Amino acid sequence: MGRKNAFYAQSGGVSAVINASACGVIQTAREHGDIIDKILAGRNGIIGALTEDLIDTARESDAAIAALRHTPAGAFGSCRYKLESPEQDRREYERLIEVFKAHDIGYFFYNGGGDSADTCLKVSQLSERIGFPIQAIHVPKTVDNDLPITDNCPGFGSVAKYIAVSTREAGFDVRSMAKTSTKVFVLEVMGRHAGWIAAAGGLASDAQTDIPIVILFPEIPFDRERFLAKVDSFVKRSGYCAVVVSEGIRDPDGRFLADQGLKDAFGHAQLGGVAPVVAGIVRDGLGLKYHWATADYLQRAARHIASKTDVEQAYAMGKAAVELALAGENSVMPTVVRVSSQPYVWEVGATPLSQVANVEKMLPKEYITDDGFGITEACREYLLPLIQGEDYPPYRDGLPDYVTLRNEGVEKKLPDFEL
């Protein structure tokens, strides 16, 4: 087999380190120009492949590609677009293969979460059936940390660090103000299904820095009275309290709290604001003064406070994806393998995509304290290594010097395709 081109795309919600994986893919592929010719990136993820909107990364300088390592979000654009199942409609998958054929693509690197692992698996299966060989490698990425087998998902460690740092800082703030003013600070964090990110808030408190923190996990049905009793006991003991609430908490009937609280002036429900709902419960139930914050994109884009461990692992996953391809592997995903927690030792592994697709890794029960409001030592031992180290981006004029690529397109060879 002669030189082939590679295709790389970013999928789903972006993170502080998905570009570090892109950097690992492209730098490693560039080192093997005898085997991999061009790396073509999908503009806006898989949509770029379907619409033959391909970016020629060879037009980017080595310096620009190196700068991806310290640049947050998706440098080539991402998308939220789920392909139809090939059993129902093979049209999209066949189009992918057609585009790959037209551009002589032999390697498919797909950087995303569970859905994209599934897409990657199906591309590999179809290419085999059709007899056009594509090596499909999935590069793990999700701030939600819900992929199985791998120790953690690149992207998560940096969100965890951001939430832990922010909870500590806001905890110090509310402690200062509590005598006459705010006594409860509520921070809303991402994680609709699993409480990994909420759990990271618990790291803000440790033996040397005691901050009373109540965590509301999506795994635990919200119990208003028990929650208020917990907050009340902390405020009575310490004078103040921080609450870290997952956007995905539900009442005992399974309804999202975020969906039922707030209405705008027209009576429309406001989505994505569980922090003010929880703050209102504190006010109504305890009469305490509160402040609340909703970090939203800030938490997953915060490359300025990324975890060095996370950056290294994200880069390693991209690099390993190319090395797996060069070794002839197909339909696999590189993984982080934890060898030990104290000290944290990890190495790169790999797993078949069939083991990854459609499996969601939930927060284990033993990571949540018996009262349902905190993290256990086992959880702390799992999480702490993932936030170790700082990996500051360079600054220019007081601001992080993030790169914006040229993103020049490749000439199209095929007729248009209707999405």
Added chain:
Amino acid sequence: MGRKNAFYAQSGGVSAVINASACGVIQTAREHGDIIDKILAGRNGIIGALTEDLIDTARESDAAIAALRHTPAGAFGSCRYKLESPEQDRREYERLIEVFKAHDIGYFFYNGGGDSADTCLKVSQLSERIGFPIQAIHVPKTVDNDLPITDNCPGFGSVAKYIAVSTREAGFDVRSMAKTSTKVFVLEVMGRHAGWIAAAGGLASDAQTDIPIVILFPEIPFDRERFLAKVDSFVKRSGYCAVVVSEGIRDPDGRFLADQGLKDAFGHAQLGGVAPVVAGIVRDGLGLKYHWATADYLQRAARHIASKTDVEQAYAMGKAAVELALAGENSVMPTVVRVSSQPYVWEVGATPLSQVANVEKMLPKEYITDDGFGITEACREYLLPLIQGEDYPPYRDGLPDYVTLRNEGVEKKLPDFEL
């Protein structure tokens, strides 16, 4: 005059660098132990003085005091407590003097904003009338940047840096997602009266990093149609748009937008959430997908991304306060004097408190673009120096190693006082 004790207190909303001022006060006073004996800090601000709840800072090690420089929030506790005017009720002012007498306090260092400058001035006036000499020095602090005369207020530069960095990062994020998902990101920032903090969001975009940003200043009445037209034009041009909105924006009738939008399940108005209101306006007016964040305390507590310039100036103000006292000054406030903007050269000055108290520095009209949605070059020239440099705290176990002081109390000598 023999050795006297000094009193130091923190007032109002805390910041990422108010403790750096405390560090400057205490380290400088410790160097002049021949003149200043103990530094007693008010527990929870001026309330500590009124209730004779004084902290003996001599019990803190040099290392702990040095660590204040990199620790956010108020290490001795702050408060929101406005003294009665002495014309109406001299009781509180007389109590202050009584406590100062009982603890042999000759220096009053008060670290806060406009209200505390006024308190400081009145303490000085009363001590003169009573004939008990107190040198009252105000140490400037406010994230709102609304004190007059000084080039800027310590605390503001770090919030400005946080907002500029966060807007840039979230801008990169929404740009990645815009093809199929979020097109508008709304970030709510502090600044109820003046748009200084909102203006800092404009720094996220510059010649090398073009991000379409719409700023909603409290100085400009909110015009729904013009706002939607601006967002629409950015989204049509660039595919996405960031909106930085001050918590204090008002409709043309002068009503806060934050007060009219959201109601909880019981119909109670929810304060402090203008971001979801603005996001809802985007959704209803343009049908665009949005995300929103409310940074709240995170922005002012974010010592991890503090401006080095701000830290240096905060420390310098604390140091200068003591030096002014040692030079025999009374009823003054040290200031930052801007010598030039490019390069940024500043020196320490001083101003009589009578010039500071009850004067609010607003964002000049010439800092806002003609369309009311952006910052001018003049504004950029003013703001940019204030966010220069990073001053990272030390980390322990992946988290900033902030200090919590022992805060041991001094024995009371007076009868209790009813607040």
